[in-house]
Amino acid sequence: MPSDHATSFDFVRTLVRKHSGIVLGAEKDYLIQARLQTLSRKEGFDSINQLLDQTQALLDQLDEAPQNGLRQKVVEAMTTNETSFFRDRHPFDCLRNVVLPDLLASRAAERSLHIWSAACSTGQEPFSIALLLREHFPELHDWQVQIIASDLSSECLDRARLGRFTQMEVSRGLPTPILAKFFSRQGLDWVIQDDVRQMIDFRRLNLLDPDLALPQMDVVFLRNVLIYFDKETCQQILGSIRRVLRSDGFLFLGGAETTLFLDDAFERVPLSQAGCYRLKHCYTDRSN
């Protein structure tokens, strides 16, 4: 290992924080090393030693040419993309039993719905939303329903766009009747029906971008991503969410995430374990 290895890791930490918001503490050195190794192999380095010897040179090169694809690859390699269908179940129960019935009533005149899965990884989250709509809300068939799914990772988005999942992936959270009804077998994988796949508009978006070009949203899923950011970044991102969320819209966070002590404008919908939030004034408006 080169003597300046720790410096190289610091460089990666700084680069990743600047371009994604992700904080990689010292305890994540094993992760930085493992992922840089995988990336370097993919990029044509011969061995781990060669990777370690060339890391600093590689990073210098990255620093000098911030627009090159390598910088993006290093940043994306440090993202954690763990996900599953209908992850944690409760948010999806809440979407089905509370949020969509509410929106069906409040949007009855305009007959349109905009839903955003804001850190969609390989697509299981937006596909769970699309499948839930398709299975339980046939009355939406003549509404204009837009599901936007975004992530920082181009590799994840490329996979998500295919709508193709392994046996292991579909066995994590996807009910068997839904699998049988909406997927077909292709080799060892399962592929989602085209009409469900086409319900989703996949886009590469960085949540750090202060000017997210998005329509006003009725529902935002921002699940299991704030955990990677520091307080200031969480506040900045929740501020962006506030700007795109309609005043009576719904925000879902992950089980370990909260708006508490980060953004006073939100309050939790009192439904256990759903991780559902609304803007405070939405209740005030309704009581007036």
Ligand SMILES: C[S@@+](CC[C@H](N)C(=O)[O-])C[C@H]1O[C@@H](n2cnc3c(N)ncnc32)[C@H](O)[C@@H]1O
């Ligand atoms: C753990 S996954 C969560 C996936 C899904 N929301 C879920 O709960 O199952 C976190 C995702 O956030 C994405 N991410 C991290 N930083 C991001 C950023 N600055 N902008 C957009 N996406 C980001 C990662 O690429 C990763 O796919």
